[in-house]
Amino acid sequence: MSWAWFHKLGSPKWFFSWSKSWALPLFCVGCVCLFVGLVWGLAFAPADYQQGNSFRIIYIHVPVAMLAQSCYLALGVAGFVFLVWQMKMAPVFIKSMAPVGAVMALIALVSGAIWGKPTWGTWWVWDARLTSVLVLFLLYMGIIALQNSLDDLVLVNKAAAVISVLGLINLPIIKYSVVLLETLHQGPTFTLTKKPEMPPEMWLPLLFSVIGLYCFVAGLVLWRMQTEILKREHRSNWVKQEVMEHGL
């Protein structure tokens, strides 16, 4: 197996030109899918037999909660890659991804609270799922705070990578908290082994908004990475050339 693509990804110059052709299409596809999924889910999908219309917040809550976890998984992988291979692009990725993930975790917590009030009867309860997602949000905030409080870039890169990798331990806790422990939060509706506990007219719009949000975030992060690359490589010749040719 050739590792050329892996080494290419590590080159800021190559990554910059590659990501330029991907960011906009991903972002646009994401926006369209998200729009379709949300309008379909919020206005046209059938209401739930128990919860009525308040269940529709699932079309916001589930995609952002999935993204909050996936973004952290990506952070952990990037941190691992940086610690082992010292790849230059990994800290750029962590820096660009962390605030996006933090926003996703925050929206997941807030939308969950809004959903919890009419259905459970409370905004917040200290059960294992809710608490572990709060920890996830705090991990994101810790990484962001660290990146902004230190001036030494070498130290920042290393410290952020270490926290990203260590925080990975929280992900299985989030995932299995509702299966292994007694929580107020219900178990997973979608599993790999069983049929979803939801008819297609309900999960199809959800699928659209999940795919849409993934593409939206991917495009957004690629843009943020481009900005970060320009900032970090502003002394190199190719950046000067790029700016001369295309402007800022």
Add this chain to the structure above:
Amino acid sequence: MHPVRKKRLLVILTIALILSAAVGLVMYALQQNINLFFSPSQVAMGEAPRNVNIRAGGMVVKGSVKRNSDTLAVAFDVTDFQHKVTIEYRGILPDLFREGQGIVAQGKLKDDGVFEATEVLAKHDEKYMPPEIAEALKSAQNSTDESAESVQSTY
């Protein structure tokens, strides 16, 4: 792989392994405390402490809800299909409180084994369906219970 990278990889993997083992053990030790509520079986087994603030939860037994006609007092049984606990509560129940649905109650287990709740939260399951389908399922269920003939008329 370059020997330096190989060494770093091994160090990180070892740290990760030790850390996950440590967290795993902590979680295992805390398992009783991390659970949000005591199940009726745990209450029956005497694992739940008496006269202190705890949470108990389970499925509301069908036909067990008794409301007082003058006050907001309500009593019902919850079950985990092995044991039952009677819960008494005075207040407004959440909208999703239904017989056959899960609830979590906060309060005290009295010496007579009755749980006096100060707060009742509704727990909903992971199943979602449109009202028409739920209705169809319910009527199909009822008709199979009553007579096999009426099944055909419902479809």
